[in-house]
Amino acid sequence: MKATNTRDPEYFHKVVDCQYACPAHTPVPEYIRLIAAQRYTDAYMINWESNVFPGVLGRTCDRPCEPACRRGRIEEEPVAICRLKRVAADNKGDISDRMPIIPKKKNGKRIALIGGGPASLTVARDLMPLGYSVDLYDDQRAGGGFMRSQIPAFRLPEEVLNDEVDRILDMGVLTHFNHYVDSLKAVLDKNYDAVFVGSGAPRGRDLDLPGRQAADANVHIGIDWLSSVAFEHVENIGKKVIVLGGGNTAMDCCRTARRLGGDEVKVIVRSPFEEMKASPWEKEDAAHEGIPILDNHVPQEFIVEDGRLVAMRFDRVKAVYDSNGKRSLVSTGEDPVIVPCDDVLVAIGQENSFPWIERDVGLEFGKWDMPVVDEITFQSTNPSVFFGGDAAFGPQNVITAVAHGHQAAISIDLHCQGELVTKRPPPGVTLVSQKMGIHEWSYDSQVENDQRYQVPQAELEFTLSNRKLEVELGYDAMTAFQEAQRCLNCDAQTVFTEKLCIECDACVDICPTDCLSIIVNNSEEAELRQTLKMPANNTEQDIYVSENLRTGRAMIKDENVCLHCGLCAERCPTAAWDMQKLYYSVTKAGQCG
Amino acid sequence: MTYIRPAFRHPELPRNELGFTRKDYEGAISTLCAGCGHDSISAAIVQACFELSIAPHKVAKLSGIGCSSKTPTYFLGNSHGFNSVHGRMPSVATGANLANRDLIYVGVSGDGDTASIGMGQFTHAVRRNLNMMYVVENNGCYGLTKGQDSATADIGSASKKGEPNHFEPIDLASVALQLGATFVARSFSGDRQQLVPLIKAAISHRGFAFIDVISPCVTFNNNPKSTKGYEHVRDHLAATGTVDYVPFKQEISTEYEQGQSKEVTLHDGSVVHLHKADPELDLNSRRSALRLIKDYKAKDQILTGLLFMDEKSQDLHEILGTSKTPLRDLGEAELCPGQKVLDKLNESLR
Numbered sequence: 049m050k051a052t053n054t055r056d057p058e059y060f061h062k063v064v065d066c067q068y069a070c071p072a073h074t075p076v077p078e079y080i081r082l083i084a085a086q087r088y089t090d091a092y093m094i095n096w097e098s099n100v101f102p103g104v105l106g107r108t109c110d111r112p113c114e115p116a117c118r119r120g121r122i123e124e125e126p127v128a129i130c131r132l133k134r135v136a137a138d139n140k141g142d143i144s145d146r147m148p149i150i151p152k153k154k155n156g157k158r159i160a161l162i163g164g165g166p167a168s169l170t171v172a173r174d175l176m177p178l179g180y181s182v183d184l185y186d187d188q189r190a191g192g193g194f195m196r197s198q199i200p201a202f203r204l205p206e207e208v209l210n211d212e213v214d215r216i217l218d219m220g221v222l223t224h225f226n227h228y229v230d231s232l233k234a235v236l237d238k239n240y241d242a243v244f245v246g247s248g249a250p251r252g253r254d255l256d257l258p259g260r261q262a263a264d265a266n267v268h269i270g271i272d273w274l275s276s277v278a279f280e281h282v283e284n285i286g287k288k289v290i291v292l293g294g295g296n297t298a299m300d301c302c303r304t305a306r307r308l309g310g311d312e313v314k315v316i317v318r319s320p321f322e323e324m325k326a327s328p329w330e331k332e333d334a335a336h337e338g339i340p341i342l343d344n345h346v347p348q349e350f351i352v353e354d355g356r357l358v359a360m361r362f363d364r365v366k367a368v369y370d371s372n373g374k375r376s377l378v379s380t381g382e383d384p385v386i387v388p389c390d391d392v393l394v395a396i397g398q399e400n401s402f403p404w405i406e407r408d409v410g411l412e413f414g415k416w417d418m419p420v421v422d423e424i425t426f427q428s429t430n431p432s433v434f435f436g437g438d439a440a441f442g443p444q445n446v447i448t449a450v451a452h453g454h455q456a457a458i459s460i461d462l463h464c465q466g467e468l469v470t471k472r473p474p475p476g477v478t479l480v481s482q483k484m485g486i487h488e489w490s491y492d493s494q495v496e497n498d499q500r501y502q503v504p505q506a507e508l509e510f511t512l513s514n515r516k517l518e519v520e521l522g523y524d525a526m527t528a529f530q531e532a533q534r535c536l537n538c539d540a541q542t543v544f545t546e547k548l549c550i551e552c553d554a555c556v557d558i559c560p561t562d563c564l565s566i567i568v569n570n571s572e573e574a575e576l577r578q579t580l581k582m583p584a585n586n587t588e589q590d591i592y593v594s595e596n597l598r599t600g601r602a603m604i605k606d607e608n609v610c611l612h613c614g615l616c617a618e619r620c621p622t623a624a625w626d627m628q629k630l631y632y633s634v635t636k637a638g639q640c641g
Numbered sequence: 642m643t644y645i646r647p648a649f650r651h652p653e654l655p656r657n658e659l660g661f662t663r664k665d666y667e668g669a670i671s672t673l674c675a676g677c678g679h680d681s682i683s684a685a686i687v688q689a690c691f692e693l694s695i696a697p698h699k700v701a702k703l704s705g706i707g708c709s710s711k712t713p714t715y716f717l718g719n720s721h722g723f724n725s726v727h728g729r730m731p732s733v734a735t736g737a738n739l740a741n742r743d744l745i746y747v748g749v750s751g752d753g754d755t756a757s758i759g760m761g762q763f764t765h766a767v768r769r770n771l772n773m774m775y776v777v778e779n780n781g782c783y784g785l786t787k788g789q790d791s792a793t794a795d796i797g798s799a800s801k802k803g804e805p806n807h808f809e810p811i812d813l814a815s816v817a818l819q820l821g822a823t824f825v826a827r828s829f830s831g832d833r834q835q836l837v838p839l840i841k842a843a844i845s846h847r848g849f850a851f852i853d854v855i856s857p858c859v860t861f862n863n864n865p866k867s868t869k870g871y872e873h874v875r876d877h878l879a880a881t882g883t884v885d886y887v888p889f890k891q892e893i894s895t896e897y898e899q900g901q902s903k904e905v906t907l908h909d910g911s912v913v914h915l916h917k918a919d920p921e922l923d924l925n926s927r928r929s930a931l932r933l934i935k936d937y938k939a940k941d942q943i944l945t946g947l948l949f950m951d952e953k954s955q956d957l958h959e960i961l962g963t964s965k966t967p968l969r970d971l972g973e974a975e976l977c978p979g980q981k982v983l984d985k986l987n988e989s990l991r
């Protein structure tokens with residue numbers, strides 16, 4: 049196998065599993081260390097630069113970083129990365145003097161943002177400091193998009209959202225709220241230099257079953273109902289509520305219904321419990337609030353009596369998998385299940401819809417009637433129209449919308465400056481030794497054994513009677529410190545220098561997780577992986593291969609379960625191993641070149 | 642400040658017949674200098690005991706004084722141990738072995754501990770064929786007292802101080818051969834592939850199993866003019882062949898070339914294979930081993946590997962015809978059979 053090229057920053061970036069998995073590549077271990085040091089404002093700013101909404105995301109993020117976290121490969125649970133972010137947000141000091149300066153003199157370029165969700169707001173955040181004039185259009189009465197209309201206040205208090213949304217709007221964005229854009233052509237006619245479409249995926253799926261029309265008064269589309277609750281058009285619901293669907297929207301619907309008068313709220317889902325789309329912690333929270341989840345029930349009929357919805361009928365199924373693992377739900381043939389109800393919330397998915405985009409403005413639509421959008425530049429086939437967030441490739445989550453926004457802002461800037469949008473800026477990378485002395489590193493290299501700490505919650509009797517009362521209380525400073533100490537500091541990279549190694553095996557022997565081997569490298573990767581001290585079976589994780597050493601063997605490291613404890617570097621008599629901190633930051637618009 | 646070994650281990654660590662992982666054979670974290678050859682030997686002992694599926698409580702570790710003699714703390718943390726005074730490990734080992742013949746005795750010593758202050762003790766343990774493995778971690782110096790030349794330093798070899806040694810070195814493998822050791826090998830701390838099977842064979846051997854392991858002292862004797870530094874040893878290494886240790890019960894799967902291979906079955910049924918690199922070696926002849934050691938030395942080479950084995954060896958217990966039951970398991974009735982028996986004995990001597 050060829051020796052590893054560690055000069056490619058992506059090699060070490062990938063070792064920082066959480067940061068690599070984060071769509072916005074937030075430097076996670078860096079901010080976790082700052083939280084442990086109680087430098088909350090600094091920790092907040094690291095987040096703000098990358099993900100723009102640390103307070104929101106510290107409560108609501110889908111956390112793709114956590115399943116990726118290395119800690120989850122050596123013990124039960126990953127580091128509570130998301131909830132630590134909230135600690136930074138809750139405890140930060142004044143950051144007004146750390147905000148980018150907005151030039152008084154504009155650069156003469158005008159940008160329109162359609163939709164006021166996280167994607168559009170991120171574009172504004174990146175372009176305002178560069179002197180762009182930005183107009184934002186949204187049909188809601190305030191900014192934030194789905195963060196405001198969908199994510200319930202008991203998960204995300206309005207003040208937290210307002211704080212982070214306003215910080216961007218206060219940069220001087222010209223907002224047009226309560227303004228539904230019904231024609232892209234009309235926007236283009238206003239001669240903007242670029243238009244960004246961040247309109248989300250605003251259409252909830254309906255369920256066309258017998259009785260649907262007759263029951264209409266008591267059947268609600270989940271996302272429409274949630275936004276009516278958020279904007280206080282709806283204040284109560286019947287006592288018996290059925291929520292159809294198994295995703296996060298269903299979880300928000302059932303928990304909201306519970307707070308609006310639903311005493312008997314049930315989630316009823318077609319698939320088996322384990323295969324529900326909702327995150328495990330959302331399911332736990334629903335269960336904690338006394339909401340049963342009935343799985344393997346396929347809805348058949350809305351039962352209406354005397355012109356009023358009284359129940360729903362379900363067929364029991366079981367999941368059957370064919371040889372390709374494809375699932376089908378097959379009826380068990382048992383008697384149908386009748387579940388009485390006053391109201392039904394349909395939360396079975398949402399989709400994009402672009403009725404307001406004319407099909408003759410040079411903007412091509414492809415499969416499933418979705419616009420054709422480049423996955424790197426976010427440019428559509430109309431060179432001055434860009435997409436991002438849920439509008440680009442279908443519903444995702446806030447952090448993905450933010451990541452799109454950053455990249456779209458780079459493209460818009462390049463486009464407006466007459467550059468090629470394909471000229472993407474390289475990331476900012478530094479790699480610096482952390483050695484301070486014998487057995488002394490600038491990071492806390494000792495690995496703590498603690499299990500993941502639970503985030504405390506407010507008592508049910510209070511949360512269920514007040515839809516706006518935040519359920520999670522957040523970590524206190526001490527627990528945050530302890531949880532932060534669970535972080536393995538994966539950005540403290542093990543960096544090897546061949547010519548210093550005397551092949552004494554000290555590193556190989558001390559490594560607690562058997563990551564290292566000094567062996568002859570004369571086979572291809574798959575075989576080499578099997579000849580290591582411990583076979584490197586996790587092929588998602590790279591192996592590092594050095595150039596050949598003096599005896600003709602090579603140093604090989606399986607990155608999979610390295611604890612970044614630094615013992616290899618401590619035990620090395622010649623400092624052939626060193627611990628060096630990688631700081632990897634995604635370059636933003638205007639920072640290139 | 643760290644230097645605490647994390648508790649986590651590789652989640653897929655293999656288990657041996659007893660259900661233990663390597664972790665169960667580890668000791669405390671080493672306080673030796675980073676890169677010391679002795680740590681490699683500790684790791685080899687861990688690996689060998691793990692692979693042999695030895696119950697840790699069935700092992701007694703014994704040592705004297707020196708960096709090498711400190712190492713028993715750094716392996717087999719669940720075994721018995723005794724750190725004796727300088728050079729006195731052999732007599733402690735003899736006493737322990739006579740009291741409890743059922744334990745596996747792992748002696749670890751240094752070239753100073755064995756070839757200087759402990760020479761007298763060492764020679765008698767060898768000639769009594771005490772059933773133990775005796776490892777000398779040989780760095781040609783007194784590491785613990787800052788690197789003075791030891792009795793195994795070669796003429797002309799110079800440690801960090803730079804002053805060449807003037808005195809004839811003691812070759813401990815040759816001494817062991819001459820005094821009747823029934824298993825003699827030499828190895829290098831940097832050659833794990835050779836060392837682990839040698840340790841396994843030495844532990845399985847009944848009788849005195851001696852391994853002289855060249856083990857560089859990185860701090861005081863790893864300079865270019867030293868003959869016991871990593872570079873010099875690697876450049877002058879030769880081997881009698883490669884050793885395979887096949888435990889009892891396991892079928893022999895490798896095919897061995899005729900003539901070049903020697904197969905020895907140990908008393909516990911395990912088998913040692915030597916694939917000879919030098920056909921001159923006769924594994925059952927002390928003279929052959931002694932001659933080859935000299936010949937290689939004359940060529941400025943260090944001969945490593947298995948040098949001599951007497952698989953029919955009789956250990957001290959067999960020679961003395963001692964009780965099959967360990968002394969410590971005998972009750973008062975057996976140990977003090979009473980006046981009648983004493984009278985009878987006295988009578989027989991009149």
Ligand SMILES: Cc1cc2nc3c(=O)[nH]c(=O)nc-3n(C[C@H](O)[C@H](O)[C@H](O)COP(=O)(O)OP(=O)(O)OC[C@H]3O[C@@H](n4cnc5c(N)ncnc54)[C@H](O)[C@@H]3O)c2cc1C
Nearest residue numbers: 163165166167186187193194229247248437438444445446
């Ligand atoms: C119930 C629910 C809960 C969710 N919970 C989470 C969560 O906890 N964590 C998470 O990460 N993600 C969550 N999501 C997903 C997340 O909200 C979205 O992925 C994210 O907000 C998408 O951001 P965006 O910027 O693309 O668009 P959006 O946030 O959807 O914003 C688009 C905005 O554009 C407006 N708009 C649309 N068309 C027009 C038009 N023609 N003219 C003017 N305005 C228009 C919309 O009204 C909306 O305000 C949830 C989604 C739902 C439905």
Ligand SMILES: Cc1ncc(C[n+]2csc(CCOP(=O)(O)OP(=O)(O)O)c2C)c(N)n1
Nearest residue numbers: 707708709727751752753754782783784785
């Ligand atoms: C009776 C006695 N004499 C002298 C010493 C001092 N002393 C301690 S270790 C040592 C030499 C150890 O050399 P070696 O056995 O080669 O061990 P190394 O440190 O080289 O591994 C000496 C002379 C002592 N501890 N006790």
Ligand code: SF4
Nearest residue numbers: 559610611613614616
């Ligand atoms: S930092 Fe070094 S010693 Fe620690 S786990 Fe990683 S490779 Fe092993």
Ligand code: SF4
Nearest residue numbers: 549550552553555620
């Ligand atoms: S500890 Fe250092 S010198 Fe020794 S093998 Fe490891 S990298 Fe090489």
Ligand code: SF4
Nearest residue numbers: 674677708784858859
């Ligand atoms: S002084 Fe020499 S023998 Fe002792 S621990 Fe250090 S390197 Fe090893």
Ligand SMILES: [Mg+2]
Nearest residue numbers: 751752780782
């Ligand atoms: Mg010594």
